[in-house]
Amino acid sequence: MASHVNPTVRRRRLGQELRRLREAKGLTAEWVAERLLVSQSKISRLENGRRSINQRDVRDLCEVYGVEDERVVESLMQMAKESRQQGWWNAFGDIPYSVYIGLETAAASVRNYESLLVPGLLQTQEYAEAVVEGMEPEASTEDKARRVGVRIKRQDRINDLASPLRFWAVVDESALRRVVGDRRVMREQLEQLIEVSRRPHVTVQVLPFTAGAHPGMVGTFSLLEFANEGDSSVVYLEGVTSDLYLEKHHEVQRYSMMYEHLRALADPPEQSRRLMMNLAKDYAR
Known part of the structure; x- marks a missing residue:
């Protein structure tokens, strides 16, 4: 790639x-x-x-x-x-966040904070379908299928073990307790999260409810970094009608500090896996 x-x-x-x-x-x-x-x-x-x-x-x-x-x-x-x-994503037609996909495809690492959903790069097919159905109820069947297809294709960066994307996710506990699809979908989603989080290039931390107020309450964001020194880091903020890309040094630094605070407040990876295992068992009952 x-x-x-x-x-x-x-x-x-x-x-x-x-x-x-x-x-x-x-x-x-x-x-x-x-x-x-x-x-x-x-x-x-x-x-x-x-x-x-x-x-x-x-x-x-x-x-x-x-x-x-x-x-x-x-x-x-x-x-x-x-x-x-043409990038690979152009084969899927008009994708509203195509600029982000292009940046993600080229990135060496992504640090992502998610407050409401499992990160797109770690979603199962059925979870992604339920997310798109819930968030875009008026979209056509073809458009929904296209959005899911792009989301799953993006995961090639995670699954490419020869040249993987370094991915660090801090996920709010609410995202894991919100039933998207049904309980079976959630159980399978958590099981996949647990499996992927054991890969050396992927880190998943859960931000528990007990953390209280935290910097991530301003909303979801991603920090993208690149191997080429000439390509400056980017902060990506997803919007309903438009997306925002921040590239100025002081803006990137501010979000980097926010992310470090979130990592410190979140449960360590192993403890996060235990929480996900317990939730998966609850969904299986």
Whole structure:
């Protein structure tokens, strides 16, 4: 998987380089937008990697920024070409959180806090189906199946033992006690959580009710980190109508500290497994 071009990462790296070139010239995004007769929001979306960029855009921006080295221009245009390739997730159609999937696919590690659900990367097929059915009751059967299919396909990163994703999950106890589907579905989900949590690249901690108030009460979030030093860490916040990606150093640091507090408050992995075993037995009765 790592050997394939990831269009999301290419867009992100290209955007970072274009921002660097603009700032090196002391130009504002507003000035560049006026010069090219485009909106300022377009320049911002190109620089943050949230919008597809074509080779003509790159050429025009390089002219504005006075880039004379043809090798640099060609390199950036090649990145633009690669950024327009299709990721595996495109085979599933229009997925609202496709940017996140692209980042997750390229990430070396993900730290996830979940307050209401079992993390998507650790869900069973039936649990995922019950989640999608409950959260998207008005969606078509085809759309629900597509969403579940993407969620299960994402788990290739967890199951790829040759080059696995380092995954650390802190899960609120309420997520394990909320009956999604039915008691059998919950028992099988907990049994899978227990099994996966024993893998060396996966850590699952349960945040018990007895922890009281905690930093995670602001909501679910994920921290993504990458092997390439040039790819900065990202905080992902999922929304109902839109998602938020935080990349500024102080924002990432704040959420990293929040996550460390959550890890400290949560039960250790072995104790968390015992709790999950007890809950699985309860669901089996």
